[in-house]
Amino acid sequence: MSEEFPETPETEETEPVKQRKNGLYPGVSDELAESMKSGWADTELHGLEPIAQAGHTADRRAALSARFPGERLVIPAGRLKTRSNDTEYAFRASTEYAYLTGDQTQDGVLVLEPKGDGHEATIYLLPRSNRENGEFWLDGQGELWVGRRHSLTEAEQLLGIPAKDVRELPAALAEATGPVRNVRGHDAGIEAALTDKVTAERDEELRVHLSEARLVKDAFEIAELEKACDITARGFEDVVKVLDKAEATSERYIEGTFFLRARIEGNDIGYGSICAAGPHATTLHWVRNDGAVRSGELLLLDAGVETNDLYTADVTRTLPISGTFTPLQRKIYDAVYEAQEAGIAAVKPGADFRDFHDAAQRVLTEKLIEWGLLGDLSVDKVLELGLQRRWTLHGTGHMLGMDVHDCAAARTEAYVNGTLEPGVCLTVEPGLYFQSDDLTVPEEYRGIGVRIEDDILVTEDGNRNLSDKLPRQADEVEAWMARLKG
Template sequence: MSEELIPETPEQETEENEAAEPIKQRKNGLYPGVSDELAENMKSGWADTELHDLAPIPQAEHTAARRAALSARFPGERLVIPAGNLKTRSNDTEYAFRASTEYAYLTGDQTQDGVLVLEPTGEQGHEATIYLLPRSNRENGEFWLDGQGELWVGRRHSLTEAEQLLGIPAKDVRELAAALTEATGPVRNVRGHDASIEAALTDKVTAERDEELRVYLSEARLVKDAFEISELEKACDATARGFEDVVKSLDKAEATSERFIEGTFFLRARIEGNDIGYGSICAAGPHATTLHWVRNDGAVRPGELLLLDAGVETNDLYTADVTRTLPINGTFSPLQRKIYDAVYEAQEAGIAAVKPGAAFRDFHDASQRVLAEKLVEWGLLGDLTVEKVLELGLQRRWTLHGTGHMLGMDVHDCAVARTEAYVDGILEPGVCLTVEPGLYFQADDLTVPEEYRGIGVRIEDDILVTEDGNRNLSDKLPRQADEVEAWMARLKG
């Protein structure tokens, strides 16, 4: 990675920075050494790259409708929704930026430091303004001397270009904090993304009121619009191709480690989308019994199972969340198949329970009942009845987690929605959720026969509630055991 210009001497640095003010300070505290001649030379000789007559981004009409609904929910109040800032990874390097879900949902923009402000226009209605960093200034050297200047990190859209793309009036974000400090009237802010905005609003907001805004924006995403559904379809299709890539390269993973699987899927995510939607779980052998195994540094051995839980995030930040448990050598052993078939049957029951008018909890209960029946049938719970096992929750020693969650821009979407709107809510068309039962027999679990220990199986699909039932968005990947083996054999050639 390149560094910014470093001065030849401290004396030269001081003199030349006085001549070339204003020049931004480097992250490590030094100033670049710049002659008057170079500073003047860098001001000119650049072509006009302003873009004109840009078409709005595809989701612009949808983000406008989302802002209108938000405006109606909080009349007469100023609403502030930040994108967030870069976060330091180590020293002077940052993590890749990902805009806050609330901001991207309402604007379609993914720009760091951006802020959406809805100004009340009276008791009813708001005027939306998006505050962004404009193009880097070429007169004062900002574009090439600042570490976030465009010659370092790439061209930004001008404010005019942003207005055309997003359909929202745009202003310079560097003016916003001062304006908010002087503003009067009720304000709500989505916290946790931009410390400078929170500092400007510190005497104007309350945690309770801000949380109401965050909860509303979480619940607004429970039902997906047409654009969101198309993005989730795109994410699932790309994810299926990523799983195919993994199967084709399992021999290379056997020669290295789970990290080859992780890297293989990541390549697909970067080719077809923005990133992975969450840390990929590439759990081979007994690692499959660890629910969130993301170290991905273990051996990949023939005869064992690979639990792959991964999802592509699209360029518009919608993620799939899919799990398949695969026999590494392409064929399930009899015991592996028995456990796999039990989970498949539980998933089938769960998916069947996903429909409009059903309670959110229904698919979990349906899947858990099947798994409890299997555990009783296998003699792992003594002479207890299925009803008693479910009453006491004893199946959870091996099922461990809930059977699914909402899905969308976040892998665990709508996470701060109220219990009555989510977990205790009723499904309706447009809801997208995962159905992902599993059985996990820990390697050190002495309550099960030795041959069970170290086997973990989960099957997960992304299910859209439709007007007359549901649709499996990730059905391009096989689920039934025979189909999985045939699919793997075909891919492996």
């Protein structure tokens, strides 16, 4: 077995377990080791109901099987990543693995073995910690330290997939014959074990397919995205209620307030929250969130809650910290709102994916010309040359789902050059950003950044705004803030 793909360490009865350097205990006595083996209740769970999405994950695996007949498919969850020394980042299962299994545990691996006209799925997981050899209390990842794992029988009941001990996987992979594909980037040990059985090109085809399979959401996914947007709306309300406290501290108060809502009602935030006050709003991915919050300036809050089943919202509102827009702030805000309205109107079945971007960019370009920032050029000429991008900067939206920038590995012809159909969920998020040091705009514009972003579901007859519980129109934003501030 390769060093990169180790078994969970087992303790030799005759040898003291390696202790943490500078640990306070000198070792483990035979008497202590023996006493830790017994006196524990049977905690096996019986009669567990399948998870809510078990039927959907089975359908997804069946579709994957049909796409790659006769090939062994390996989809890892991933491993813990070190943050510093002996501390790790919170684990988040790979999207591909969670999409196909509904499981979120570290070290898990889904294997689809060719069988007949299809495949037989097996999920490889770490079983309950072994009490006989001390693993559960002497191993830093044992259950006494990090919590109880499901038994393999429990996992089978919950997921609807036959489960085996992940420590049996290296031998199973070594014995494998025939074509194999692996989703790379999540488990270096598996990649090392499969070096002579896979090719980068074939593995990439699997990754691309799993991205494109998520372009159209099923009923479970749509419900999860709705839930994510609803919780996110409550998080934005929480922020408005504490803006006075944020003024006394910093953007971090806003970040922490939204994170609290995400953890109370969801799994986490879906991405690093952008809590950009004042001129920081002109930095697209301002995630330091350590700046001052000042009355009279704008707060650009781009944040999304990730549900317990790992679907994320992605919403942006630009709010007057005082509760009221200044005339110039409102002028810029209204331009972005008008552009977003045009973009949302272009989202419908049969439309090109690019249509909503083009519609929003046209409106913003018209406004920039109207304000005298682009000379006497026509709208079409500006768009041809891309000159508006000095202030619009980014594309107007992207796919949304389990990843905030979902389906990222999809082919260009299926995504950016593709056609919208019912079940597609995307963001529409135009913006205008006038940098503090931009000498090409009037001084009063400098340091103002505005973005409005909503999560839009393509329906049979048009679209539905999943994040519409948050107001967008300027008067409605002010009234909403006044109500929340009491």
